[in-house]
Amino acid sequence: MSNNDHEPIVPKVGPASRRKFLRVATVGVIGTVVGRHALADSLNDVPVRAVGAPLSGHSERSEFVQLSRIPEAGPGLRNVNPSVAINSKTPLNKLVGTITPSDLHYERSHSGVPNLNPIKHRLLIHGMTKKALVLTVDDLKTMPAVSRIAFIECSGNGWENWKQADESLTVQNTHGLISTNEWTGVPLGFLIDIVGMQPEATWMLAEGGDAAGMARSIPMTDEIMNEAIVAYAQNGEPLRPAHGFPIRLLIPGWEGNLSVKWLRRLKFGNQPFMTRWETARYTSLMPNGKARQFQLRQEINSVITSPSGMMEIKPGYNRITGLAWSGHGKIKDVEISTDAGKTWSSAQLNYPVLPKAQARFQMDWEWDGKPTKIVSRSTDEKGNVQPDRKTLINHMGTNALFHYNAQQTWSINAEGRVRNVLA
Ligand SMILES: Nc1nc2c(c(=O)[nH]1)N[C@H]1C(S)=C(S)[C@@H](COP(=O)(O)O)O[C@H]1N2
Numbered sequence: 001m002s003n004n005d006h007e008p009i010v011p012k013v014g015p016a017s018r019r020k021f022l023r024v025a026t027v028g029v030i031g032t033v034v035g036r037h038a039l040a041d042s043l044n045d046v047p048v049r050a051v052g053a054p055l056s057g058h059s060e061r062s063e064f065v066q067l068s069r070i071p072e073a074g075p076g077l078r079n080v081n082p083s084v085a086i087n088s089k090t091p092l093n094k095l096v097g098t099i100t101p102s103d104l105h106y107e108r109s110h111s112g113v114p115n116l117n118p119i120k121h122r123l124l125i126h127g128m129t130k131k132a133l134v135l136t137v138d139d140l141k142t143m144p145a146v147s148r149i150a151f152i153e154c155s156g157n158g159w160e161n162w163k164q165a166d167e168s169l170t171v172q173n174t175h176g177l178i179s180t181n182e183w184t185g186v187p188l189g190f191l192i193d194i195v196g197m198q199p200e201a202t203w204m205l206a207e208g209g210d211a212a213g214m215a216r217s218i219p220m221t222d223e224i225m226n227e228a229i230v231a232y233a234q235n236g237e238p239l240r241p242a243h244g245f246p247i248r249l250l251i252p253g254w255e256g257n258l259s260v261k262w263l264r265r266l267k268f269g270n271q272p273f274m275t276r277w278e279t280a281r282y283t284s285l286m287p288n289g290k291a292r293q294f295q296l297r298q299e300i301n302s303v304i305t306s307p308s309g310m311m312e313i314k315p316g317y318n319r320i321t322g323l324a325w326s327g328h329g330k331i332k333d334v335e336i337s338t339d340a341g342k343t344w345s346s347a348q349l350n351y352p353v354l355p356k357a358q359a360r361f362q363m364d365w366e367w368d369g370k371p372t373k374i375v376s377r378s379t380d381e382k383g384n385v386q387p388d389r390k391t392l393i394n395h396m397g398t399n400a401l402f403h404y405n406a407q408q409t410w411s412i413n414a415e416g417r418v419r420n421v422l423a
């Protein structure tokens, strides 16, 4: 592990920031913060101790906490009946830290969620291999396992903002097609060693057991052979049906679409299999009229989750926080501008920062009450910098649907209302 993994929490969020905080405090921030809270001097200031409910075999969220995904039917198609939804977005505006609770992991399923019996399920591995194998879920569970914290992101994440910005969107609407979980399963490389991949094999077809027949061609690069997992668990429990129970493929950092759920088949070959998912779907129409195929990596991205769309803030101290991620590796820096992109300063990163996982950033901010725009811009360890909207659109035009990773701007008016805008 590099130094970064062990960067202690206290020094990063502590002395440096505290100094900044104190400096700001001399112009009144601590005063504002303290002024907002009640001063206490006796036990009468806290509620009496409460009688407890019986313990249970399964705990639920507090009745005072409301958290849910939003089912949507595509760009601009919100507030639909869940029966016609094609995806369901994670409430990034209401979550903290970096791990998404399993029941709030975003969901994208092309033909519903099959209810598969793990006893009957099988994984076939064949094609350009020395032998073909059919494995049960129990077979997989007896093999060496790895656990890895990684994001899955739909390449459609951000698609709401390609052409125009609907001012009523929350960050859940604009960026809710990404989540980070800890995934456990068998390394793909181990399975490849068992079946013996032929030297000519350069691509792998992964096929799902749902009615859609989701199937994608995956290039057998060293990176993928080292990092892909046939996963049977998320956040320490068996996969939830919506996320591929009993098994799914996980390709950290690459299009969510490649992380095939309800995995039933891996087939090796010497060229891409050209499924309809990589011809009719999951291509990007470029300004010259040609379609870009096999844009498989999720690019560098970030978004401020608070304050964000449809929130309201007050003048004085506000803490800006958000999430940054890159399919190339670790996030190295997140800069924030609170003056519409004129000046930038680095936010604090919460450690550990993991490769191909969401990273949490935060910054203290004193809002003077004047209308402004806030925006974040991330940089990863490979030197990739999140593009501004103009740069992305110059390159991609506005006809593409997938891989929108432009900097997200939130405008704030004199009343403190936060709204989605293009830049
Ligand atoms: N078999 C199958 N796998 C699938 C899909 C699907 O519809 N069927 N959807 C894909 C898409 S488009 C995405 S973005 C991810 C979403 O994974 P999640 O629902 O666990 O978030 O799964 C991928 N794997």
Ligand SMILES: [Mo]
Pocket (backbone or CB within 6 Å): 108, 153, 154, 155, 156, 256, 257
């Ligand atoms: Mo997706």
